Amino acid sequence: MRAFLALWRRELWSLLIAPYVYVLLGFWYLLNGLMFSTFLEFPEIQADLRLLPPYLFGSGLLVWLLLPAFPPLLAIKLLAEEHRVGTLEPLLTAPVRDISVVLAKYAAVCLFFLLFWGGVLLQFLLLSWHGAELDWARVLGGFVGALMVSFLFLASGLWASSWGGNLVLAAGGGAAINYLLLFLPAFFETDEGRIGAIARACNLPTMLDRSYSAGLVDSAALFYPLALSGLFLYLTWIRLVSRRWVP
Amino acid sequence: MIRAEKLSKHYGSLVALDQVDLHVPKGEILGFLGPNGAGKSTALRLLSGYLPPTAGKASIAGHDLVQDSLSARAHLGYLPEHFVAPADLRVGEYLRFRARLKGLSRAEAKTQIAAVSKRLAISDRLRQPFLALSKGFRQRIGLADALLGDPPALLLDEPFSGLDPLQREEFRSILRELADDGKAILFSSHVLPEVEEIADRILVLVRGRARAVGTLADLRQVQQQTGMCEIRFEGDHQQALSALLSSRWGEQVQGLQEHAGGLRFRLAPEVPRTEVFQTLANADYGVVALQEIQPDLEDLFRQLVTTEAKACEPS
Numbered sequence: 001m002r003a004f005l006a007l008w009r010r011e012l013w014s015l016l017i018a019p020y021v022y023v024l025l026g027f028w029y030l031l032n033g034l035m036f037s038t039f040l041e042f043p044e045i046q047a048d049l050r051l052l053p054p055y056l057f058g059s060g061l062l063v064w065l066l067l068p069a070f071p072p073l074l075a076i077k078l079l080a081e082e083h084r085v086g087t088l089e090p091l092l093t094a095p096v097r098d099i100s101v102v103l104a105k106y107a108a109v110c111l112f113f114l115l116f117w118g119g120v121l122l123q124f125l126l127l128s129w130h131g132a133e134l135d136w137a138r139v140l141g142g143f144v145g146a147l148m149v150s151f152l153f154l155a156s157g158l159w160a161s162s163w164g165g166n167l168v169l170a171a172g173g174g175a176a177i178n179y180l181l182l183f184l185p186a187f188f189e190t191d192e193g194r195i196g197a198i199a200r201a202c203n204l205p206t207m208l209d210r211s212y213s214a215g216l217v218d219s220a221a222l223f224y225p226l227a228l229s230g231l232f233l234y235l236t237w238i239r240l241v242s243r244r245w246v247p
Numbered sequence: 248m249i250r251a252e253k254l255s256k257h258y259g260s261l262v263a264l265d266q267v268d269l270h271v272p273k274g275e276i277l278g279f280l281g282p283n284g285a286g287k288s289t290a291l292r293l294l295s296g297y298l299p300p301t302a303g304k305a306s307i308a309g310h311d312l313v314q315d316s317l318s319a320r321a322h323l324g325y326l327p328e329h330f331v332a333p334a335d336l337r338v339g340e341y342l343r344f345r346a347r348l349k350g351l352s353r354a355e356a357k358t359q360i361a362a363v364s365k366r367l368a369i370s371d372r373l374r375q376p377f378l379a380l381s382k383g384f385r386q387r388i389g390l391a392d393a394l395l396g397d398p399p400a401l402l403l404d405e406p407f408s409g410l411d412p413l414q415r416e417e418f419r420s421i422l423r424e425l426a427d428d429g430k431a432i433l434f435s436s437h438v439l440p441e442v443e444e445i446a447d448r449i450l451v452l453v454r455g456r457a458r459a460v461g462t463l464a465d466l467r468q469v470q471q472q473t474g475m476c477e478i479r480f481e482g483d484h485q486q487a488l489s490a491l492l493s494s495r496w497g498e499q500v501q502g503l504q505e506h507a508g509g510l511r512f513r514l515a516p517e518v519p520r521t522e523v524f525q526t527l528a529n530a531d532y533g534v535v536a537l538q539e540i541q542p543d544l545e546d547l548f549r550q551l552v553t554t555e556a557k558a559c560e561p562s
Binding site: 002003005006007010013014017018085086087089090091092093094095096097243244245 | 292295296297298299313316317318320321323325327329330331332333334335344345347348349350351352392396
């Protein structure tokens with residue numbers, strides 16, 4: 001546990017003091033603020049503020065365009081950057097379990113990502129402070145859903161980060177996986193057939209819109225991102241541990 | 248303490264390490280000597296648990312590095328060849344992080360960092376960023392890191408590289424102290440005097456194979472069995488050389504090399520030295536001395552490397 005906490009703290013600190021991370025965060029906040037003010041001008045949203053959470057936490061522009069790309073850009077710091085500068089060798093020869101390395105790094109970057117969505121949540125708090133009537137079940141559901149999908153994208157980014165010391169490959173590979181996770185189900189989604197049904201069940205924006213941002217949490221919407229995150233973390237662990245086993 | 252049996256590492260068809268056996272008991276310093284690309288770093292990476300062997304076994308303090316890697320690593324301090332600490336940490340912060348990573352409590356970490364900092368004379372550098380340090384101090388930080396947790400075995404990959412002569416001397420005495428404290432130390436180097444001065448035993452690695460293992464005295468004895476001789480001249484080298492090679496002992500002459508105004512070569516023990524000298528002296532080539540010499544590590548190293556290179560030449 002000591003090793004886990006030491007590594008978790010170290011990773012969190014390295015993210016907190018990395019300048020490029022604040023460029024990403026600034027860009028994220030800027031775009032989010034613009035979208036927030038734009039959506040507030042929509043007549044249907046002015047009529048019913050309960051419709052706002054799906055726009056910001058659900059299948060809005062942020063989810064479709066930025067969310068798949070941003071988590072891998074953070075995740076490259078976790079393993080690929082260490083590999084590139086040469087600090088991975090001292091880390092992996094220390095008496096610490098490979099699974100602790102994976103989980104501590106993942107936990108740190110997940111906690112850090114709260115800053116990204118926390119800013120969006122803050123906008124709703126400000127709205128409420130100015131007297132707006134909000135449906136908090138929808139707001140908080142949307143927030144949790146956005147976090148779940150972000151954590152999934154961070155897990156795939158961490159896996160891509162374990163491929164080696166090439167930062168472009170790690171960031172590009174992670175983003176490519178995430179865009180596939182986002183777009184592939186929508187591409188195959190139909191009302192008929194088994195594949196269509198599976199694709200429908202795996203459609204992340206639909207999950208966010210119809211479940212989390214609607215203030216409802218169904219088990220499929222909870223299980224799917226959790227299971228996929230677990231799979232990517234497992235693949236990352238296999239990647240690290242196989243280095244010791246595969247001759 | 249550090250043990251390897253038939254340790255091998257292949258990268259496809261390239262054999263980086265070929266069935267190397269070694270054992271470093273407590274309190275001993277084993278020097279891993281070899282030219283660049285001999286497989287020294289590969290061997291140390293296998294022994295540190297960073298890479299798996301293709302074949303063979305390795306263990307630290309009785310813990311197998313593949314089956315029981317965590318316990319093996321808990322008994323090991325490792326200084327990689329190109330040691331780097333994260334750029335965003337000060338030295339003290341880095342050492343605290345490493346101490347905690349190795350499972351030390353806050354109090355233990357504080358005590359051990361103070362002790363290793365004092366021993367390695369880095370106490371006044373703890374507030375500096377790692378990247379602001381000279382190569383010598385960076386190596387010390389790497390060694391300090393390896394010493395945290397008080398592991399009984401140390402693996403040091405080229406610990407003297409980039410150090411000035413004074414720093415090397417200090418580093419040598421630190422390693423000797425650590426060995427005297429009972430630590431088993433395995434270090435690699437391609438700098439012969441370093442190995443010669445500090446290692447209790449030497450393992451010469453050439454093209455991934457252990458070509459010789461033993462104390463310097465053992466290795467010298469092996470070398471002397473092949474009879475290292477030196478002839479000194481005041482006259483023409485070339486004429487004397489031709490005469491020597493065309494004499495009836497010519498075929499017994501091996502490993503010929505020029506050396507400080509003379510020639511050095513190996514001569515089979517049965518060849519009578521007096522006759523060789525008389526032949527050369529009578530021919531008036533300006534020969535002033537022929538003597539058996541006490542070979543140094545450089546001679547041995549050169550002999551092993553050239554023998555291996557010849558063995559690998561296509562016929």
